[in-house]
Amino acid sequence: MKIDVVPEWMHELENEDMEFIKNFILASGSLKEIAEQYSVTYPTVRLRLDKLIQKIQIGNDISNDPYISLIKRFVVNEKIDFDTAKILISVYKNTKKGGEA
Template sequence: MGTPVVPPWMANLDDEDLTFVKKFILASGSMKEVAAEYGVSYPTVRLRLDRLIQKIRLAEQTEQDPYIALVKRLAVDDKLDFDTAKILITAYRSQLGRGGKAAY
């Protein structure tokens, strides 16, 4: 058997995220079952799953602009929340759209 290849989206997840994904899969995608296993509410599991989805989507997107790539990387690494990252990227693109020069 060859060397296992880890997809980039998975390589960006930390151990806690990977454990959550494993438990989610073993629970056949039942958030209710995962909530019971973690001892938390269903909405807490839903929020955790939504954050993972955002992380994976951001990791899948390739970005040429270094500033936008940095903001996305900070969001994926939980150094910046996703809503703030969206605001920064939108404002940056808006500034560029008005003929502004990137300061980065």
């Protein structure tokens, strides 16, 4: 059975993320084997998988406000730090409520 519509969470993934998922599946979920394939340590692969999980969770949460989802993606992709993201989201929420920043 082929899926005709790509799930929304997949749109947020980069090509290298999709390649990692493919390799992970082909390795039967073995982080040790993936570490060997990528010539990195097990903790490095574990960190990469955790970040990928975060990306998928953000992309899967369709109830999220698009701006907040964007800020969360920036944090996951290490474009901005967590504290900056908290400030941006707080100011945004206050602005939406009609409050002052």
